[in-house]
Amino acid sequence: MKVLFIPGNSPQPIFSHAPLVNAMRVAGHQVLVGGINWVLPTIASVGLPAVQITPLSEQEVSAFIESMPTDPESWAHSVGKVYAEIALSSLPNLLELAEDWRPDVVVGGGMFYTAPLLAHHLGIPCVRVEWDRNDTRPYDPGAEPVLRPVLDELGLAALPGPDLWLDVCPPSLRPAEDAARQSMRWIPLNAQKPLQPWMYSRPDRPRVYLTRGARMPDVADLRETAKHLLELDVEVVVGTSEQVAEPLRAELPEVRAGFVPLDVLAPTCDLMVHHGGGGTDMNALHAGVPQLIVDPEYPAVAISALVDFGAGLLVDDASHTPRNVLDAAKELLGDPTYRTRAQALSAEIAEMPTPARVVPQLEELTAQRKSG
Structure with a gap:
């Protein structure tokens, strides 16, 4: 055939x-x-x-x-x-x-x-x-x-x-x-690169992945959001192009920034903060990781379903500030119910x-x- x-x-x-x-x-x-x-x-x-x-x-x-x-x-x-x-x-x-x-x-x-x-x-x-x-x-x-x-x-x-x-x-x-x-069943598959041990290992504190997708993001907003997330005593990994990552690493050396294969990284994350992109969303669902959707660029029906299920939160355009993102991230990391609900979706995908x-x-x- x-x-x-x-x-x-x-x-x-x-x-x-x-x-x-x-x-x-x-x-x-x-x-x-x-x-x-x-x-x-x-x-x-x-x-x-x-x-x-x-x-x-x-x-x-x-x-x-x-x-x-x-x-x-x-x-x-x-x-x-x-x-x-x-x-x-x-x-x-x-x-x-x-x-x-x-x-x-x-x-x-x-x-x-x-x-x-x-x-x-x-x-x-x-x-x-x-x-x-x-x-x-x-x-x-x-x-x-x-x-x-x-x-x-x-x-x-x-x-x-x-x-x-x-x-x-x-x-x-x-x-x-x-x-x-x-x-x-959705199977994770992404572009790849030679891996470093930290990419597939869990750190000694919660790991938060932050991205605005493959397109050129608002660099200042990405930097401020990463800076605020660091207040939570978490490891912040910013998924972005090298063009954006290089100055970000120079200004915030404690942040890991650049391209990381998401199918490898996602299972090590405690929270994924992103723009509502389908690929990031599916990787998070597959890995059972709670999601924080910030100022989404896609239709909100799928995002509303995730929030209603209890596996994530939404910070929309009207309420989008780095401080509001920080508060939502604090709630998602502090309440284990979100993780439980995200893991339920992961188990559903496995079936x-x-x-x-x-x-x-x-x-x-x-x-x-x-x-x-």
Whole structure:
């Protein structure tokens, strides 16, 4: 069986999909992983065969991010519009690919526009795999006007839904309307580097991980937040680029700053303070670590579910000061209930089917389509 994966347009979806890709390979199937030009090195770095679906570069993606509106509704509309444009620009390339290497099933990520269009053209099953807990449906209104001419040409009232929908969100945090999705265990996978012993060892005091994600953060805010967290007599590890880390280490030598593989570090942490990014969130959930979400840049539904479950706290934009972050961190570290609730979610993830256990469902889906 030939399986074409189209995870998404940034590195994190590649890491999230890779365990399922490898499970398919171990089961004896052929796989290709499609991506924009920016993510091809990431695909190759985890040992997967990478094919370009459109020449979009990291610089072009960065320019788009910098031009995005700030209010959540307009932001989501802009994201949906761009992802739909990427889907339409990549479709001719994927159809050309299929002439030489015709897939039996296509597996796509969230912002699910490229994969179902290709699957419809080829008459093959389509599988959707969520790469984190963030709901991508708010992006659909921005995508619909871009996709509408193509959908009309194909005689479709709407974008076709998946034949199988795989969800990595722990069931306790999943919205009621998504309960019927097939669960699949999220497996931690990140970019790597040579490790130092402190990265995988627990320190003699609580460890707090602080990050604002892969994008260029507000350096002054990151520095002030780290400085305030040090008042708690904790070890502070700041996950950021070397460009930001070097001056931060010079000013706060007691802070460990730079890139650390999060799948290695997370199990040694007592608290993770971040921007609500899906990859950081999933690593924290998997490791059973309480979370403090500060001024999130993504939709708040997933964050609210975490807070309501009792495994984290939110400091939103209106109340975001280093002092408020310090107070919330003190509560999370001081009340063991948060850790207990986070560990309950980790145990729930451990009970979800592994990617290897999901492979037979893709095999059956493909066999049924061929026989029907």
